[in-house]
Amino acid sequence: MEASPKSAKRPPLILGIAGGSGSGKSTVAKAVLEALTPGQGILLQQDHYYRPQSHLPERERASVNYDHPDALELDLMMAHVDALRSGEPIVRPTYDFATHDRLKEGLRLEPAPVIVVEGILVLADERLRSRFEVKLYVDTDSDIRLMRRIRRDLEHRGRTFAQVRQQYYESVRPMHMAFVEPSKRFADIIIPEGGQNRVALDFLFSFVRQRAAEGG
Ligand SMILES: Nc1ncnc2c1ncn2[C@@H]1O[C@H](COP(=O)(O)OP(=O)(O)O)[C@@H](O)[C@H]1O
Numbered sequence: 468m469e470a471s472p473k474s475a476k477r478p479p480l481i482l483g484i485a486g487g488s489g490s491g492k493s494t495v496a497k498a499v500l501e502a503l504t505p506g507q508g509i510l511l512q513q514d515h516y517y518r519p520q521s522h523l524p525e526r527e528r529a530s531v532n533y534d535h536p537d538a539l540e541l542d543l544m545m546a547h548v549d550a551l552r553s554g555e556p557i558v559r560p561t562y563d564f565a566t567h568d569r570l571k572e573g574l575r576l577e578p579a580p581v582i583v584v585e586g587i588l589v590l591a592d593e594r595l596r597s598r599f600e601v602k603l604y605v606d607t608d609s610d611i612r613l614m615r616r617i618r619r620d621l622e623h624r625g626r627t628f629a630q631v632r633q634q635y636y637e638s639v640r641p642m643h644m645a646f647v648e649p650s651k652r653f654a655d656i657i658i659p660e661g662g663q664n665r666v667a668l669d670f671l672f673s674f675v676r677q678r679a680a681e682g683g
């Protein structure tokens with residue numbers, strides 16, 4: 468018997484979250500998942516799709532431009548979004564920022580009614596953004612983002628201050644201006660101040676909870 472339209476399950480909701488480095492994208496993405504019950508949502512982070520740099524000596528890996536779309540394996544990321552959308556599990560690569568390389572073991576992710584895709588460049592590529600039903604941009608001033616980035620890179624990504632400064636001038640800032648900031652115009656919703664924006668987050672939570680309850 469054919470399912471009635473009321474009982475038909477919707478395809479997963481695919482939510483793209485972009486914004487500059489340190490803007491609060493991961494914080495917003497994790498808050499969305501925490502607003503759901505376990506199993507209702509999964510997070511796909513662009514950061515894990517950086518191309519492995521094992522062919523380069525360690526000291527050369529630091530000078531790769533990681534803020535240009537070519538640094539990412541976007542085709543694999545899109546294939547994974549498509550697989551999850553079709554209800555298939557994936558094995559997501561796992562990236563190590565300290566070595567600029569992928570770990571041997573990936574992570575198996577099961578499909579879910581809500582798929583959150585987060586990263587600096589997820590709205591910059593037309594093929595990827597066309598897969599999102601809802602597109603968000605977390606908009607945070609560059610001085611705040613830079614302060615956060617310095618702290619994070621020193622504390623969690625094994626960098627020195629000199630490395631953070633050089634990378635910021637040579638690639639992070641110019642690529643932000645060339646690719647990330649212009650992608651804001653593709654957003655359906657712009658969230659100022661990300662994780663502290665209670666009003667925006669509460670709207671977002673009620674929307675995703677509704678969709679999760681409907682199956683996607
Ligand atoms: N609204 C906020 N206020 C203060 N700190 C924040 C806020 N949002 C994020 N942070 C902190 O800033 C850092 C970067 O946030 P994160 O969400 O990882 O940014 P992104 O994923 O955009 O690089 C983290 O240490 C996070 O805890």
Ligand SMILES: Nc1ccn([C@@H]2O[C@H](COP(=O)(O)O)[C@@H](O)[C@H]2O)c(=O)n1
Binds near residue numbers: 487567586
């Ligand atoms: N080996 C790498 C790969 C990427 N980066 C930087 O990560 C930033 C994106 O991550 P966010 O969590 O900040 O959104 C991006 O700006 C790259 O410069 C890196 O430093 N090393």
